[in-house]
Amino acid sequence: MNHFLVLSIVGHAILLVNVIVYFKSFIRNDKAFKIFSIYLAFSFCIQIATLVIGKGFHLPNLYLSHFYIVGQFVLLSLFYFQLLKNKLILFVIPAIVALIGIQFILDPSLFFRYNPVGIVITQVILVLYAIFYLYQSLSGKKPFIIINAGILFYLLSSTLIFASGNLVLDLDISENTRFILINVNRVFILLLQILIFTEWYRNYRPALKSR
Amino acid sequence: MQEIISEEQQVIDIILIAIGLLLLMALAIVLFFYFSRRRIIKTELEKANLEINYQREVLQSTIITQEEERKRIAQDLHDAISSKLNVVSLNANMLSDTSISTEETVKIAENIVKVTSTVLENSRKIAHDLLPPTLDKFGLEAAMEELCDEIGDARAFKIDTNFQYGLNLLSQDDELHLFRIIQELLNNTIKYAEAKSVQLSLVANGSEVILTYKDDGKGFDVAEAKKAKGLGLSGITNRVEILNASMEMSSSIGNGILVRIQKRLD
Numbered sequence: 001m002n003h004f005l006v007l008s009i010v011g012h013a014i015l016l017v018n019v020i021v022y023f024k025s026f027i028r029n030d031k032a033f034k035i036f037s038i039y040l041a042f043s044f045c046i047q048i049a050t051l052v053i054g055k056g057f058h059l060p061n062l063y064l065s066h067f068y069i070v071g072q073f074v075l076l077s078l079f080y081f082q083l084l085k086n087k088l089i090l091f092v093i094p095a096i097v098a099l100i101g102i103q104f105i106l107d108p109s110l111f112f113r114y115n116p117v118g119i120v121i122t123q124v125i126l127v128l129y130a131i132f133y134l135y136q137s138l139s140g141k142k143p144f145i146i147i148n149a150g151i152l153f154y155l156l157s158s159t160l161i162f163a164s165g166n167l168v169l170d171l172d173i174s175e176n177t178r179f180i181l182i183n184v185n186r187v188f189i190l191l192l193q194i195l196i197f198t199e200w201y202r203n204y205r206p207a208l209k210s211r
Numbered sequence: 212m213q214e215i216i217s218e219e220q221q222v223i224d225i226i227l228i229a230i231g232l233l234l235l236m237a238l239a240i241v242l243f244f245y246f247s248r249r250r251i252i253k254t255e256l257e258k259a260n261l262e263i264n265y266q267r268e269v270l271q272s273t274i275i276t277q278e279e280e281r282k283r284i285a286q287d288l289h290d291a292i293s294s295k296l297n298v299v300s301l302n303a304n305m306l307s308d309t310s311i312s313t314e315e316t317v318k319i320a321e322n323i324v325k326v327t328s329t330v331l332e333n334s335r336k337i338a339h340d341l342l343p344p345t346l347d348k349f350g351l352e353a354a355m356e357e358l359c360d361e362i363g364d365a366r367a368f369k370i371d372t373n374f375q376y377g378l379n380l381l382s383q384d385d386e387l388h389l390f391r392i393i394q395e396l397l398n399n400t401i402k403y404a405e406a407k408s409v410q411l412s413l414v415a416n417g418s419e420v421i422l423t424y425k426d427d428g429k430g431f432d433v434a435e436a437k438k439a440k441g442l443g444l445s446g447i448t449n450r451v452e453i454l455n456a457s458m459e460m461s462s463s464i465g466n467g468i469l470v471r472i473q474k475r476l477d
Contacts, residue, residue: 134244138251149241156237157230164226177223184230 004183011186012047014193018200019044025204032082032144033204039075040196046071063111065162066118070100073122076151080129083144084136089129096122114165123159127152143203150195154188161185269452272445284337291333298326343390351386352376355393355413362397368426373412380415380476388450389413389422389472395447396424396470404428406467415476422472430466 022037046068054061074093081089100118104110130152137145161181168178302323306316346354352374359370381389393411400406406428414421436444447470451458456474 131240134240138244138248152241153234153237156233160226160230160233167222168226174219177219180223181226184227 004179004186007183007186007190011190011193012044014190014197015040015044015047018193018196021197021200021205025200025206029204030082030143032079035075035079035082036144036147039072039079042071042075043068060112062114066100066104066111066115069115069118069122069162070097073097073126076126077129080126080133083133083142083148084129092125096125114162114169116163116166119162120159123155123162127155127159130155144199146195146199146202150192150199153195154192157188158185161188269449273449276446284341287337287340291337292330295326295330295333299323299330302326346387346390347383350378351381351390352378352413354390355411358390358394358397359411362401368400368406369408371408371410373410373414375412375414376420377415380420381474385454385474388454389420389474392447392450392472393422393424396468400426400428400468403431404467418476420474420476422470422474424470425467427467430462430464430468432464433460433462 019037019040022033022040026034026037046064050061050064053059053064073096077089077093099121100115103115103118130148133142133148134145134152136142137148161184164181168181302319305311305319306323311319343354343357345357355374356372359372363370397409400409404426406426408427410423410425412421412423414423437448448458451472454472454474456472458473459471460468462468
C-alpha cells in the first residue's frame with residue numbers, strides 16, 4: 001500500500017507545482033489561462049481541505065466533493081467559454097448549478113453522500129465541451145490542446161469512479177477493494193497533472209515568452 | 212464470506228472494466244482528432260505549396276516574356292533607329308567637309324532628309340507597337356479595328372471581324388490585357404499558322420464579354436504547347452488569369468485554333 005501513498009503524494013506535489021508555475025505566468029496570459037490557474041488553485045485547496053478534515057481531524061469530508069464538483073463545473077465551463085466563445089455555455093452554468101441546488105433542497109441527506117447524478121451531468125457536459133474543442137482544433141493550431149486532452153481523459157474515467165462511489169460504500173465493500181478504485185483515480189489525477197504541467201512547459205514557460 | 216468477496220470483486224471488476232473502456236474511448240477520440248488534424252494540415256500544406264509553385268511559374272514566365280520583349284525592343288531600336296542614325300551622322304560629317312561640291316551637298320542633304328523621315332516613321336511605329344494610342348484615346352474596339360486593318364493590309368490572310376462592344380465596359384487595364392491577348396493570338400497566327408483567314412469577334416451582352424478567335428492554320432497540340440514555357444501561350448494564360456476570366460482553347464494539328472475567352476462583368 002505504501003507506493004500508493006507515494007502516488008498520492010506525487011500527485012499532490014505536481015498539483016502544487018502546477019499551481020505555482022501557472023500563477024507565476026498568470027499576469028502575462030489571457031483570460032482562459034487565468035481561469036484555468038484559478039481552477040488549479042481551487043482543486044488544490046479542496047484537496048488540502050479533504051486531507052486536513054479527513055486525515056487530520058478524522059471527520060467526514062465527503063460533502064467537500066459537492067463543492068468540488070460545482071466549483072470544477074463552473075470554472076471549467078468558464079474556461080471553455082473562453083476557448084469556444086459560445087454564449088450557450090453561459091446559460092448552461094446557472095441551469096446546472098440550480099439543478100444541483102434543487103437536488104439538495106429535495107433531499108438534504110444527499111449532502112452527506114455522493115451525488116452520482118450531479119457528478120455525471122456536470123462531467124459529461126464538460127466532456128462534451130472538450131470534444132467540441134477538439135473538433136474546433138481541427139481547423140488550426142489552438143491553445144490548451146494538451147490540457148483539453150487531459151481533461152477529456154480524466155473526466156471520462158473519473159466520472160465512473162465518483163458515480164460508483166455510493167454503490168461501493170453501500171455494498172459495504174472492504175477497505176482493500178475500495179482502495180483499488182481510489183488508487184486508479186490517483187493514477188488518473190497524476191496523469192492529468194502531468195499533462196497540465198506539459199502544457200505549461202511546452203507553451204507557457206518563461207524562456208519561451210522571452211524568445 | 213467467500214460469496215460476498217466474490218460479489219464485491221465482481222462489482223469492482225465491472226467498474227474497472229467500464230473505466231478501462233471509457234479510457235479507451237477517450238483515447239480513440241483524442242487520437243482520431245489528432246490524426247485528422249495532421250491529415251488536414253498536411254493537405255492544406257500541399258495545397259499551399261501547389262499555389263506557391265504555380266505562382267512561381269507565373270512569375271517565371273512573366274519574367275521570361277519581359278526579357279524577350281526587351282530583346283525585341285532592343286533589336287527594333289538597333290535595326291530601325293541606331294543604324295539609320297549612323298547613316299545620318301556619317302552624312303552630316305561629310306557635309307562638314309569643305310571640299311565637296313554643291314551638287315554632292317544637295318545629294319547628301321536629300322539623303323539625310325530621307326533617312327531621318329524613315330527613322331521618324333520607325334520610331335513612331337515602335338512606340339505604336341508598344342502601346343497603341345488608339346486604345347487609350349478611342350477604346351478597345353477602335354484599337355482592335357486598327358490592329359486588324361494594319362495586319363489585313365500587310366499579310367496574306369483575311370480577317371473577319373465582329374465587334375459589338377460598347378465603350379468602357381471594362382476597365383482600362385482589362386482592355387489592355389484583352390488587346391494584348393488578341394495581339395499575341397494574331398502574332399502566333401502570323402508567325403506559325405500559315406492561315407488563310409481569321410475570324411475575330413468581341414461581343415458584350417449585358418453580363419459578360421466574350422472574345423472568340425479562330426484561324427484555319429496549321430494548328431498545334433495544346434498540351435505540348437502548354438509545356439513550353441515563356442512562349443506566347445503562357446502570356447495569354449497569365450493575362451486571362453489576371454482578367455479573372457475563363458478561357459477555352461482547342462486546337463489540333465491541321466485544324467487551326469479556336470480560342471474563347473469569357474469575362475463576366477461585375
